[in-house]
Amino acid sequence: xxxxLQYTLIFASVLILVALGGCFSEHSGVxxxxxxxxxxxxxxxxxxxxxxxxxxxxxxxxxxxxxxxSMLAGTIYSSLLAVASIHFKADQTIxxxxxxxxxxxxxxxxxxxxxxxxNPDDVSSIIQYGAARDKFVVKLGNFEFSWFMLVTVILLVxxxxxxxxxxxxxxxxxxxxxxxxxxxxxxxxxxxRWAGVLISGALAxxxxxxxxxxxxxxxxxxxxxxxxxxxxxxxxxxxxxxxxRIALAALLFGxxxxxxxxxxxxxxLAALNIPSSVYNMMPYIxxxxxxxxxxxxxxxxxxxxxxxxxxxx
Amino acid sequence: xxxxxxxxxxQSLLAxxxxxxxxxxxxxxxxxxxxxAGAWEAITTVIKNFLTYNRKDSQLKYLGNTLVKTAxxxxxxxxxxxxxxVGLFNIGAAGQYCIGIACSLxxxxxxxxxxxxxxxxxxxxxxxxxxxxxxxxxxxxxNEVISGxxxxxxxxYLTNMLLxxxxxxxxxxxxxxxxxxxxxxxxTLGLGKxxxxxxxxxxxxPLAILLAVAIWIILEKTKFGYELRATGxxxxxxxxxxxxxxxxIIVTLAISGALAxxxxxxxxxxxxEQWNCSSSSVPGMGFNGIAAAFLGGLNxxxxxxxxxxxxxxxxxxxxxxxxxxxxQISDLISSFIIxxxxxxxxxxxxxxxxxxxxxxxxxxxxxxxxxxxxGEVK
Numbered sequence: 232x233x234x235x236l237q238y239t240l241i242f243a244s245v246l247i248l249v250a251l252g253g254c255f256s257e258h259s260g261v262x263x264x265x266x267x268x269x270x271x272x273x274x275x276x277x278x279x280x281x282x283x284x285x286x287x288x289x290x291x292x293x294x295x296x297x298x299x300x301s302m303l304a305g306t307i308y309s310s311l312l313a314v315a316s317i318h319f320k321a322d323q324t325i326x327x328x329x330x331x332x333x334x335x336x337x338x339x340x341x342x343x344x345x346x347x348x349x350n351p352d353d354v355s356s357i358i359q360y361g362a363a364r365d366k367f368v369v370k371l372g373n374f375e376f377s378w379f380m381l382v383t384v385i386l387l388v389x390x391x392x393x394x395x396x397x398x399x400x401x402x403x404x405x406x407x408x409x410x411x412x413x414x415x416x417x418x419x420x421x422x423x424r425w426a427g428v429l430i431s432g433a434l435a436x437x438x439x440x441x442x443x444x445x446x447x448x449x450x451x452x453x454x455x456x457x458x459x460x461x462x463x464x465x466x467x468x469x470x471x472x473x474x475x476r477i478a479l480a481a482l483l484f485g486x487x488x489x490x491x492x493x494x495x496x497x498x499x500l501a502a503l504n505i506p507s508s509v510y511n512m513m514p515y516i517x518x519x520x521x522x523x524x525x526x527x528x529x530x531x532x533x534x535x536x537x538x539x540x541x542x543x544x
Numbered sequence: 545x546x547x548x549x550x551x552x553x554x555q556s557l558l559a560x561x562x563x564x565x566x567x568x569x570x571x572x573x574x575x576x577x578x579x580x581a582g583a584w585e586a587i588t589t590v591i592k593n594f595l596t597y598n599r600k601d602s603q604l605k606y607l608g609n610t611l612v613k614t615a616x617x618x619x620x621x622x623x624x625x626x627x628x629x630v631g632l633f634n635i636g637a638a639g640q641y642c643i644g645i646a647c648s649l650x651x652x653x654x655x656x657x658x659x660x661x662x663x664x665x666x667x668x669x670x671x672x673x674x675x676x677x678x679x680x681x682x683x684x685x686x687n688e689v690i691s692g693x694x695x696x697x698x699x700x701y702l703t704n705m706l707l708x709x710x711x712x713x714x715x716x717x718x719x720x721x722x723x724x725x726x727x728x729x730x731x732t733l734g735l736g737k738x739x740x741x742x743x744x745x746x747x748x749x750p751l752a753i754l755l756a757v758a759i760w761i762i763l764e765k766t767k768f769g770y771e772l773r774a775t776g777x778x779x780x781x782x783x784x785x786x787x788x789x790x791x792x793i794i795v796t797l798a799i800s801g802a803l804a805x806x807x808x809x810x811x812x813x814x815x816x817e818q819w820n821c822s823s824s825s826v827p828g829m830g831f832n833g834i835a836a837a838f839l840g841g842l843n844x845x846x847x848x849x850x851x852x853x854x855x856x857x858x859x860x861x862x863x864x865x866x867x868x869x870x871x872q873i874s875d876l877i878s879s880f881i882i883x884x885x886x887x888x889x890x891x892x893x894x895x896x897x898x899x900x901x902x903x904x905x906x907x908x909x910x911x912x913x914x915x916x917x918x919g920e921v922k
Binding site for chain 1: 574578579633635680684685686687689690691693694695696697698701702704705824825831834835838866867868869870872873875876878879880882883885886887889890
């Protein structure tokens, strides 16, 4: 039971972080479908820090560096989306999809190159971080508390305050609702959209590192992040683009995702003899059903996905 | 020349070529970063693909293999461009392709049905998957991209589960179609003889090309196609004009799904590939279809060329020196090409702007000359 709780919380953390990322981007008016690829790039950044710095710096510094580097990697990567969608009026769906594929291919190429350079016989895309992973968790009995859970709560509160209680957040949301109106009162739509996309990149980046460290001590990067970027988008839609609701939605989705990891430890679930594939399918089936019922009355930002054109009204 | 530059088709071609060149350049730069010594050789290997072989008959044989995989890629790109013309981004093509694998292999290996029944089953599977996205889009307002992605994962696990019953006992792979049920293998039509007896080459290649032409005719020359495109252009206007916009969305995604599903049958029923029943992601074919569709300028005929190109460099990636680089370098190049395809609209805009400016300048010059001449006469 504690295992289920632990996995639920850590997967929910991932979903909250990445869905908040999507939320910032969409509130500014840019659909970020590239979250999946951005997560992977962020995860690689963090994993590389652990690979090279474990043992040589103190634990708090390591934790801080891992978080910062994965956020930075995500931010830099998402600027590819920002350039294309803000300045070149590119189709955001295509660019987002391209970023997912580019993330997977690029990260695989880079990690394989690093591995092969270190050892010519090693052609895998695996980075190991078992030793570093232990420093991120505190054992409370059977429950493994991860510092990432705390970071998630802090970022969740920050996101809420930033969006609803600051000038910046309200301006950001104005750009996603009616950019021309925002521009008419002197808000720079381009700047706000850049901010939205970059914040989403940072949050997806940290989400990526949390995801790969959720239950594994090494990661094979050519496997990607198993659709978590898209699950997060479903969480965001279910959460109606509001941080507090996103958190609740993420807990629900996290629970179903956790079930597929730990169902075998529940006697009565294992006795049902349902193939593991069914549990793997569950989060996606649930999200489809949830989306079918919630999308009709969608509160999506009105101008999302539409390139801003100064000359239109 | 000026007329040619103004032609939309020519502009698309030019833009695609720019995308390809930039994509290859980026690939080359990445290779340079990894290891400068072998970079040039690696990038030329990727471009050469089967031409890296010296003997003519091996070249032909591996050209055959590239063609065998081009057919399903072309089907996936047709699937994507068909729905894109109707304003829908069918990223679910990857899953529709995957369910096509499940249906065709199950019919072939477990039920031992003739090939055309297996192919029809694959089409039906893809069509059902597509129409689920369509139904969700038209009646529940669920974005087809999100539902497509969710379906991709659901279908992946379904496929693993279904095909687990027909796998080899010693490996995670499904049994070979040719050895298990000879009637389920696609007819070769004797085409393999042209390519050094490549036994996989057959019906799929001419059929895929024929279907590309058929899709072009449907979209551009029929009332049905016009209705679909009108729905894509403006859903509300189409509804106002008396078109059944909800039905059109569902039908479009069903057709898209059937195309992708058939693509899977075209590859797996040749016995060229076996399915790994512990796969952790859907095959990349559907996603590469996106690259091929956009690189082909969203034109079915262009898609034939671009599918071949994408498959050509993907296969070429397998030949790079594994001690220095990895095969995914070609995935990197093709995904970068898709990224650049996002800029095509902007490129065309720039081309037209340049042309308009030049024309304006020419017109002004002509006017100035006329005026100065007029002055002389006075």
